[in-house]
Amino acid sequence: xxxxxxxxxxxxxxxxxxxxxxxxxxxxxxxxxxxxxxxxxxxxxxxxxxxxxxxxxxxxxxxxxxxxxxxxxxxxxxxxxxxxxxxxxxxxxxxxxxxxxxxxxxxxxxxxxxxxxxxxxxxxxxxxxxxxxxxxxxxxxxxxxxxxxxxxxxxxxxxxxxxxxxxxxxxxxxxxxxxxxxxxxxxxxxxxxxxxxxxxxxxxxxxxxxxxxxxxxxxxxxxxxxxxxxxxxxxxxxxxxxxxxxxxxxxxxxxxxxxxxxxxxxxxxxxxxxxxxxxxxxxxxxxxxxxxxxxxxxxxxxxxxxxxxxxxxxxxxxxxxxxxxxxxxxxxxxxxxxxxxxxxxxxxxxxxxxxxxxxxxxxxxxxxxxxxxxxxxxxxxxxxxxxxxxx
Amino acid sequence: xxxxxxxxxxxxxxxxxxxxxxxxxxxxxxxxxxxxxxxxxxxxxxxxxxxxxxxxxxxxxxxxxxxxxxxxxxxxxxxxxxxxxxxxxxxxxxxxxxxxxxxxxxxxxxxxxxxxxxxxxxxxxxxxxxxxxxxxxxxxxxxxxxxxxxxxxxxxxxxxxxxxxxxxxxxxxxxxxxxxxxxxxxxxxxxxxxxxxxxxxxxxxx
Numbered sequence: 251x252x253x254x255x256x257x258x259x260x261x262x263x264x265x266x267x268x269x270x271x272x273x274x275x276x277x278x279x280x281x282x283x284x285x286x287x288x289x290x291x292x293x294x295x296x297x298x299x300x301x302x303x304x305x306x307x308x309x310x311x312x313x314x315x316x317x318x319x320x321x322x323x324x325x326x327x328x329x330x331x332x333x334x335x336x337x338x339x340x341x342x343x344x345x346x347x348x349x350x351x352x353x354x355x356x357x358x359x360x361x362x363x364x365x366x367x368x369x370x371x372x373x374x375x376x377x378x379x380x381x382x383x384x385x386x387x388x389x390x391x392x393x394x395x396x397x398x399x400x401x402x403x404x405x406x407x408x409x410x411x412x413x414x415x416x417x418x419x420x421x422x423x424x425x426x427x428x429x430x431x432x433x434x435x436x437x438x439x440x441x442x443x444x445x446x447x448x449x450x451x452x453x454x455x456x457x458x459x460x461x462x463x464x465x466x467x468x469x470x471x472x473x474x475x476x477x478x479x480x481x482x483x484x485x486x487x488x489x490x491x492x493x494x495x496x497x498x499x500x501x502x503x504x505x506x507x508x509x510x511x512x513x514x515x516x517x518x519x520x521x522x523x524x525x526x527x528x529x530x531x532x533x534x535x536x537x538x539x540x541x542x543x544x545x546x547x548x549x550x551x552x553x554x555x556x557x558x559x560x561x562x563x564x565x566x567x568x569x570x571x572x573x574x575x576x577x578x579x580x581x582x583x584x585x586x587x588x589x590x591x592x593x594x595x596x597x598x599x600x601x602x603x604x605x606x607x608x609x610x611x612x613x614x615x616x617x618x619x620x621x622x623x624x625x626x627x628x629x630x631x632x633x634x635x636x637x638x639x640x641x
Numbered sequence: 642x643x644x645x646x647x648x649x650x651x652x653x654x655x656x657x658x659x660x661x662x663x664x665x666x667x668x669x670x671x672x673x674x675x676x677x678x679x680x681x682x683x684x685x686x687x688x689x690x691x692x693x694x695x696x697x698x699x700x701x702x703x704x705x706x707x708x709x710x711x712x713x714x715x716x717x718x719x720x721x722x723x724x725x726x727x728x729x730x731x732x733x734x735x736x737x738x739x740x741x742x743x744x745x746x747x748x749x750x751x752x753x754x755x756x757x758x759x760x761x762x763x764x765x766x767x768x769x770x771x772x773x774x775x776x777x778x779x780x781x782x783x784x785x786x787x788x789x790x791x792x793x794x795x796x797x798x799x800x801x802x803x804x805x806x807x808x809x810x811x812x813x814x815x816x817x818x819x820x821x822x823x824x825x826x827x828x829x830x831x832x833x834x835x836x837x838x839x840x841x842x843x844x845x846x847x
Contacts (some may be wrong), residue, residue: 446831484663485663488664
């Protein structure tokens with residue numbers, strides 16, 4: 251039995267469906283994500299927030315080997331964040347990059363240009379690939395989200411660096427309130443990027459300690475292999491007098507303006523992503539060559555994907571009408587990405603096994619129709635992506 | 642800087658010590674006068690009876706050192722019974738003299754029959770005034786309470802915050818560098834830990 255994505259209940263304003271994480275609809279059928287954006291636009295005192303930010307950075311400026319740590323992927327948000335901190339505030343950051351293993355050529359070129367144009371020190375960390383593969387398999391089976399290593403690595407590793415390098419201030423980019431309601435703009439609070447947040451949604455409910463128990467029976471694991479995914483002890487962070495916050499809690503986040511800025515000022519280039527209408531959202535999720543599989547999983551489990559999310563943002567900001575969005579969604583969403591083949595190679599898994607796993611993790615009331623899946627097209631850099639073909 | 646926790650066998654030191662430890666603070670245990678020598682920040686926890694607690698403090702020779710610490714403007718935080726000991730007098734276990742650091746008496750709740758004693762559970766702290774120790778703590782958030790007696794503060798100006806249990810009573814009192822909280826910050830999650838942090842960073846000035 252299948253339940254089509256078109257029969258899901260949706261926000262009367264932006265179109266996000268009932269299967270969207272944390273979504274709620276009010277008596278007008280408008281979702282909490284829309285309402286949060288209203289609050290952000292109309293009720294937050296951004297002047298006051300800016301003052302708070304300026305006071306915050308002065309507490310740390312010049313006192314340590316670096317003024318702050320900037321966790322960095324090279325996507326539009328972290329690139330803008332780095333640009334803003336260096337150019338607007340003349341901070342001396344330590345850029346910390348967690349290499350998930352799937353960085354695309356355009357991204358790497360962007361990063362080189364960005365680092366050289368801004369003049370910053372950069373640390374990049376690449377975790378053990380064999381461990382990563384086992385983690386992806388476990389996360390896929392348990393959650394239908396194979397990115398556990400990336401979610402946890404991105405948020406834990408920079409905190410370890412903060413402790414090791416004695417740099418207490420960690421500045422992130424977009425607040426999660428831009429997308430979900432785990433943290434609500436209407437709370438009118440700065441979003442602290444701490445262990446509470448990590449456990450609330452970042453780690454998918456699985457700590458490194460949990461993961462150790464889950465994989466050690468069949469995998470030759472050294473417990474230290476999971477350190478990059480382990481949030482450091484609060485005590486160690488507190489002794490550092492750490493502060494870990496989002497720049498987006500102090501300035502109103504505006505992806506269109508910010509993406510344009512980094513394109514103009516840094517020559518940052520967008521890229522084509524599998525499953526997305528070409529040319530319309532060139533700035534979104536361009537970092538990772540597994541993005542297509544991520545978005546495909548989202549579609550199979552929840553009946554919507556990246557196109558719905560992007561058009562929802564445009565509709566909310568009055569940049570697109572619902573009718574246009576619906577056409578883009580029906581033309582582009584839900585196709586099987588070419589990168590799935592690569593992913594299955596990494597995990598030595600067949601597509602049938604993959605579908606079986608996903609079937610168990612579908613979010614009600616959606617039910618995917620595995621018989622009706624169309625095939626999507628490759629991106630220009632597909633042949634450059636790392637393969638593990640069995641010979 | 643040196644944090645001391647008074648231990649005369651009348652309190653659950655473990656929770657407080659653990660809470661401070663997780664926040665990056667190391668605390669010494671104070672059992673006798675000589676332990677007070679280098680203490681800059683003093684905690685006076687307490688669970689049990691006012692009269693017994695005061696007898697124990699006297700026996701340990703700690704009453705004078707605590708009063709001297711207050712006289713010098715050293716930060717002191719009394720928690721639960723520890724807060725009550727800061728008063729002039731308590732009636733639990735017979736009338737006895739307290740440390741006399743914040744004017745007031747400790748008397749038993751007289752509440753309507755529907756409200757049980759002890760007052761146990763989460764309840765709201767309503768600040769009457771701004772205080773540096775409440776930085777980062779929103780008005781009206783909950784803290785964890787367990788008590789049957791309350792601090793009847795003599796001066797309105799010494800009351801930083803109140804809580805309602807049948808009536809409004811002082812749950813956060815202060816006189817100079819001496820503060821008392823009726824609730825258990827070490828058991829009160831984020832807001833309690835924030836309060837402990839603020840205290841450890843405080844120099845005692847108002």
